[in-house]
Amino acid sequence: MANRSSWCNGLALIALCLCVAARADAGALEAYVRQADSSFAWRSRGTQMFDVPGIEVTTLELVSQTWRGGRWTHTLYIARPGTVRHPATVFLDITHGASHKHLPAVKRLAETGGTLVAVLTDVPNQPLYGNRYEDDLIAYTFDQYLRGGDDSWPLLLPTTKSAVRAMDAIQAWARATHGQQVERFVVSGASKRGWTAWLTGAVDPRVCAIVPTVIDMLNLKAQTQWSQRVYGRQSEKISAYTNIGLIKWLDRPEGARLQEIVDPFSYRAALTMPKLLLLGTNDPFWTVDSLRHYWDDLPGPKIVYQAPNAGHGAGNTEGAARVRAAFLQMIAQGKTPPQMSWRRQNGATDTLHVEADRRARDARLWRAHAPTRDFRKAVWKSAPLALDAQGLRATLPLTAAAKGFTAYMAEFSFSEGGCDFQLSTQVYVSPDLPPPPKDQTP
Structure with missing residues (x-):
């Protein structure tokens, strides 16, 4: 005690x-x-x-x-x-x-x-x-x-x-x-x-x-x-x-x-x-x-x-x-x-560039579609995402659907110390809304 x-x-x-x-x-x-x-x-x-x-x-x-x-x-x-x-x-x-x-x-x-x-x-x-x-x-x-x-x-x-x-x-x-x-x-x-x-x-x-x-x-x-x-x-x-x-x-x-x-x-x-x-x-x-x-x-x-x-x-x-x-x-x-980093490149078709600081085992693209920008009940589905020869980078198009909205994120898989796990990017939505005004919050 x-x-x-x-x-x-x-x-x-x-x-x-x-x-x-x-x-x-x-x-x-x-x-x-x-x-x-x-x-x-x-x-x-x-x-x-x-x-x-x-x-x-x-x-x-x-x-x-x-x-x-x-x-x-x-x-x-x-x-x-x-x-x-x-x-x-x-x-x-x-x-x-x-x-x-x-x-x-x-x-x-x-x-x-x-x-x-x-x-x-x-x-x-x-x-x-x-x-x-x-x-x-x-x-x-x-x-x-x-x-x-x-x-x-x-x-x-x-x-x-x-x-x-x-x-x-x-x-x-x-x-x-x-x-x-x-x-x-x-x-x-x-x-x-x-x-x-x-x-x-x-x-x-x-x-x-x-x-x-x-x-x-x-x-x-x-x-x-x-x-x-x-x-x-x-x-x-x-x-x-x-x-x-x-x-x-x-x-x-x-x-x-x-x-x-x-x-x-x-x-x-x-x-x-x-x-x-x-x-x-x-x-x-x-x-x-x-x-x-x-x-x-x-x-x-x-x-x-x-x-x-x-x-x-x-x-x-x-x-x-x-x-x-x-x-x-x-x-x-x-x-x-x-560590992972990513950036959205705007163009005729927006593109997401993703990079890791060490080799990933594999990568997947996760995608969901919704008639409005509300994805709370959307169903996410995945597909393989190609990595470069070094296993560090991937690129994916953020294609806008003819109707509604599509959300995307990339997921990289790693092995460290006998542990297998996944890390994600943030989610991007296409088409996106114009960026909000820069908020001056603390």
């Missing part, structure tokens, strides 16, 4: 003080995360083997903070493979709930990466404020902030702090229990937890890589403008935010300030760690080509896998599992994942 470790608190405070914000006026997130909180504590509930041979799982009870008068409690599972090849690195997955059915996936990560794999639950603590959950809860806290509340209101602040405090607890537990010096974290999460993964990477220098999953909303104002243009309205999946008038608020100083605090795009200059984005081509929250509004502005290293015909559960696909495990292995070994 262990309680809060003073050395870990000191280390975390020093590390966070060294973190430099991408914008000097977007300090509310960092200020909240750095703020000392005497309620932080953890204790071990012991180790179990469960029914998945090859890993042992320790359960920690964690109090991450007190937010607006309420203590946030979490269960933190730490899976240890039989052989820990990279003791300084931990994979931290942020979830809203966990069950034993996830243990095979945890085992796969732990054994492939040779690292501890931790699963943080109950992010956020919910329900709160009149039985609100998930987007309804986040939107409520945004509304309170926009109507004059203090900077601590946006729910992404305590969700980020919960991840930071989980890292503190993992470091203290590993040192006390195994004499293990944990120094680096690969932080992952899906949907709202993916949002938290982005922000955790922006404020904590212990984060050496991130895997944000199905959170395709960076550069928020530009995204909402594009959704309005493509769909003629906002997606019904973000109705919690449209119901509070967030789209109109973004044109006002209060909304711009909120975006500076919670939009990972505001912190892009600090997001220099390797990034694996996991997306679904049919995710109904945004548009099929939302990546266009932030990919080019993100510093590298960066890679993306778009699961074809997958929606908001894309992180649970086999393709996502393969690339996630390979990514962890490469990061733990200190290797840079394969």
Whole structure:
């Protein structure tokens, strides 16, 4: 059993003080995360083997903070493979709930990466404020902030702090229990937890890589403008935010300030760690080509896998599992994942040129057609795509159909360290709409 470790608190405070914000006026997130909180504590509930041979799982009870008068409690599972090849690195997955059915996936990560794999639950603590959950809860806290509340209101602040405090607890537990010096974290999460993964990477220098999953909303104002243009309205999946008038608020100083605090795009200059984005081509929250509004502005290293015909559960696909495990292995070994670049060349027929920095095993062209520019229910089909003699480059025409719209993306296959996986380009639609005005969001 262990309680809060003073050395870990000191280390975390020093590390966070060294973190430099991408914008000097977007300090509310960092200020909240750095703020000392005497309620932080953890204790071990012991180790179990469960029914998945090859890993042992320790359960920690964690109090991450007190937010607006309420203590946030979490269960933190730490899976240890039989052989820990990279003791300084931990994979931290942020979830809203966990069950034993996830243990095979945890085992796969732990054994492939040779690292501890931790699963943080109950992010956020919910329900709160009149039985609100998930987007309804986040939107409520945004509304309170926009109507004059203090900077601590946006729910992404305590969700980020919960991840930071989980890292503190993992470091203290590993040192006390195994004499293990944990120094680096690969932080992952899906949907709202993916949002938290982005922000955790922006404020904590212990984060050496991130895997944000199905959170395709960076550069928020530009995204909402594009959704309005493509769909003629906002997606019904973000109705919690449209119901509070967030789209109109973004044109006002209060909304711009909120975006500076919670939009990972505001912190892009600090997001220099390797990034694996996991997306679904049919995710109904945004548009099929939302990546266009932030990919080019993100510093590298960066890679993306778009699961074809997958929606908001894309992180649970086999393709996502393969690339996630390979990514962890490469990061733990200190290797840079394969990097891809692409550019659209406009002409009588637009052309997409794709290039990798190392040889690909093969490539495929994925394509979908829709009568309108709404691809949320479209069916994606693939065909082989020819690589050049070096296995580095491919070119594909972005042919416009006689009627409707066609979406394209390229997919390259790689083998690294015994892992086979795929990486994608962003999606391009033909015919395209004229480019939107350059948005001056932070």
